[in-house]
Amino acid sequence: MAFTPKILCFAGSLRQDSYNKKLVKIAMEGAKEAKAEATFLDLKEIPLPLFDEDLEKSQGLPENAHKLKQIMKEHQGILLACPEYNSSITAALKNAIDWASRPVPGEKPLECFKGKVAGLMSASPGAYGGLRGLVTVRSILGNIGVLVISEQVAVGKAHEAFAEDGSLKDEKQKQHVRDIGARVASLSERILKPE
Numbered sequence: 001m002a003f004t005p006k007i008l009c010f011a012g013s014l015r016q017d018s019y020n021k022k023l024v025k026i027a028m029e030g031a032k033e034a035k036a037e038a039t040f041l042d043l044k045e046i047p048l049p050l051f052d053e054d055l056e057k058s059q060g061l062p063e064n065a066h067k068l069k070q071i072m073k074e075h076q077g078i079l080l081a082c083p084e085y086n087s088s089i090t091a092a093l094k095n096a097i098d099w100a101s102r103p104v105p106g107e108k109p110l111e112c113f114k115g116k117v118a119g120l121m122s123a124s125p126g127a128y129g130g131l132r133g134l135v136t137v138r139s140i141l142g143n144i145g146v147l148v149i150s151e152q153v154a155v156g157k158a159h160e161a162f163a164e165d166g167s168l169k170d171e172k173q174k175q176h177v178r179d180i181g182a183r184v185a186s187l188s189e190r191i192l193k194p195e
């Protein structure tokens with residue numbers, strides 16, 4: 001029976017005009033072209049408090065953490081564009097990962113992450129395009145059971161790289177980003193197809 005993988009696409013930035021939101025939407029097109037169903041999630045629309053074990057203990061998971069977990073569980077693949085803040089992952093992304101990693105009754109450990117396939121990318125006005133931050137993102141996801149594909153893209157000089165319509169001006173770079181989307185889609189289809 002045909003299986004259509006579902007790919008969740010989001011950025012580790014809350015900023016409205018985020019380059020990384022634009023970037024992940026390009027990868028999302030590649031995933032759709034490879035016959036996946038792709039969903040864009042803006043983390044700004046599900047604000048989360050700073051993770052605090054005391055708060056978790058007294059009040060349980062906030063409603064938006066439940067929402068985030070639910071949407072993650074409905075998808076097999078992840079496309080993630082994360083800016084680099086001080087050479088590392090953004091607080092917004094790490095906070096979202098921490099909340100999503102918390103188990104609720106009836107759930108397998110790390111159910112939002114384990115066995116999923118992810119593709120990473122970043123964009124920054126700097127010369128390295130946020131590449132150093134991706135090292136940390138890759139390491140965190142790998143440690144919680146996500147298969148992160150080796151291909152990745154870091155778009156430098158992001159303030160000059162995007163056209164008005166949000167696309168990348170450099171065709172080769174645009175194709176590379178779309179290819180990441182397509183690769184995550186095809187791998188998700190192949191290895192996560194239910195038996």
Ligand SMILES: Cc1cc2nc3c(=O)[nH]c(=O)nc-3n(C[C@H](O)[C@H](O)[C@H](O)COP(=O)(O)O)c2cc1C
Nearest residue numbers: 013015018019020083084085086087124125126130
């Ligand atoms: C707190 C902070 C730290 C930053 N550190 C870095 C950095 O280490 N390397 C880098 O290339 N850009 C850094 N930047 C610049 C971001 O790459 C830039 O703001 C980028 O536009 C953020 O991504 P976004 O457009 O998706 O929001 C930093 C920005 C902020 C706000």
